Amino acid sequence: MRERILAIIEKNSRIDMRELAVIMGEPEIDVANELKKLEEEGIICGYHTLIDWEKTNIEKVSALIEVRVTPQRGQGFDNIAERIYKYPEVNSVYLISGGYDLLITLEGRSLKEISQFVSDKLSTLESVLSTATHFILKKYKDHGTILDKKNEDERMKITP
C-alpha cells in the first residue's frame, strides 16, 4: 500500500483523501492512517508546487554550482553540506560521485545576486576548494514534468 500511495501522490499531491482511497480501491481510513505514518516517519517530507516561472513576469535565475571541498575528519562532508544548505537561497544540496563533491542548486532574483552568493558566501567557506557556476538558461523538464507540453488530444473523438 505504501508504494502505491507514494506513486500516486508523487505525481499529484493535491489529491484528496477520499479520491485517493477510491482510485486505490482501499478503505479511506486505512489510506489516511498510512499517509499519516508516511509523514510522521519523514518519508513524505513536504508537498510542493511545480511552477514554470518563465511564464510569469517574476524574474528568477537559477544556477547549478559544482563545489569541491576538503572533507573534515570525523565529519566527512556532512558539516560543510550543512553550512551550505542552511542558506535559504539554496534549493538543494547533493553529495555526488565524480569530478567534484557537492552539487548545489540555487535560486536568486538576478545573475548578480547569485554571483554575489558564490563569491561572498560559498567561496569563502574554509573547506571549499573551488566552485563552478552554471546558470540555467531554460528548463525543459523538471521533476518529471515537461514544462511546455501541449495537452491536445489528437485522437479521433469516436472510434470503435
Added chain:
Amino acid sequence: MRDPLAKQVVELKPSGIRKFFDLVAEMPEAISLGVGEPDFDTPWHIRDEGIYSLEKGRTFYTSNAGLKELKQEICNYIKRKLDITYNYNSDVIVTVGGSEAIDIALRAMINPGEGEEVLIPQPSYVSYEPCAILAGAKPVIIELKNENEFRLTAKELEDAITDKTKILILPFPNNPTGAIMERKDLEAIAEVIEKHDLFVISDEIYSELSYNEEHVSIACIPGMKERTILINGFSKAYAMTGWRLGYACGPENIITQMVKIHQFAIMCAPTTSQYAAVEALRNGDEDVREMREAYNQRRRFLMHSFKEMGLDCFEPFGAFYVFPCIKEFGMTSEEFATRFLNEEKVAVVPGTAFGDCGEGFLRISYAYSLENLKVAIGRLQRFVEKLRAEKQ
C-alpha cells in the same frame, strides 16, 4: 454500364459507430468518452527504436510472416505470460493490427458459400460480423447477458451450435463491455468446443488490461491450443494503435494458409513498426504495468461514481470500458447518447453500435485522464438526475 459493385459488400451494414461519429464531429467543444484507443503516447524507448530503424535505413520488406526477432520475442512473451509454447518459425504471423489477423484467420478457415457458421458473441467489436460475411461464412450471433456479466456461458454456446457451426470468435477481455473470461468460464466452454469439434479465433488484444487477475487464454485450457488461433497485438498494451501491428499464433496448418493470404494481400507488416515492437516486447513490461495501474485507478473511480449516482453497472475487469445499463430511463441507447451529447456535450457510444443486444447500455471509455473523467462524470450525474426528475 454494369453495376460495378459486389452485392455482399453493398449489403454490409455500415458500422453503427459511424453515425454517432458524424454527430460528434459537428460539436468540436464536446468532451468525448467515445475513444477506443489508449490516451498514452507510445513509450519513448519504443518510438526511439522505430526512429533508429529508419535512421539505419531499415526500410525494406521483411519476410512475409514477420521479422524473425519479432516472432521469437512474441513466442517468448506468450511463454512468459501464458506458459504456452509456439514455434516462432511455423506457428506465428505478424499482421497489420489484430484486425488483419481476424480477417485472414476467417478467410483461411471458411469455405465460401457452403453455409459454414461462425459464432459471434455480442456486444463485441464491430469487425467480426462483416469479416465473417466477406469470408463467405454465415455469422450467428450469441447475445451475451448483463446478468452473466457479459461472459459467454457453456449453455449459450451449446444452444447456438448447429451441424454447420465451424468457428467461435472469442472476444475477451471485451470491447465494449469490459467483460473477461476466467479460467473456470473457459474450461466450461472448452468442453462444448471439443464436443462439437469447433475452432476458436480468440481475440485477446486487451489481454494486458486485466485488473482482477492475470489474463487466461482459451489456448491455456488442455486440448484447446490445437484448435485456437490466438490473436493479440501492440495497440492496446503498448499504446501503439497507429503503428498497426498485431499477430496471430496457432496450429501450423492454419498459420501457413494465413501467411499465404497475407503474402498476396499485404506482403508484410510495416517494417518500422516491427522493429519498434521488438523493443516493446523486450523492455516494455514496466510501461504496461504503469498504464494498467492508471487505467485501474480510473476504472475504480468510475465504478464508485456509478454506485453513488445509482447507475446500474456490473463491475468489468478488463479492457478500458465500462458498460452501464440505462434501461431505467425508458430510452434507447441512441436516444440517451444523443440527448447526453446535445444537453451536456459529452459523447459516449450507444451499446447498439456493438450489436442489437447492446440496447439499453452505453459504452464509456476510460482511456482519458482522471481530470477529464471527473468533468464528464459530473455532467453525467447532472444529466441522470435531470432524467429522473423528468420521469416523476
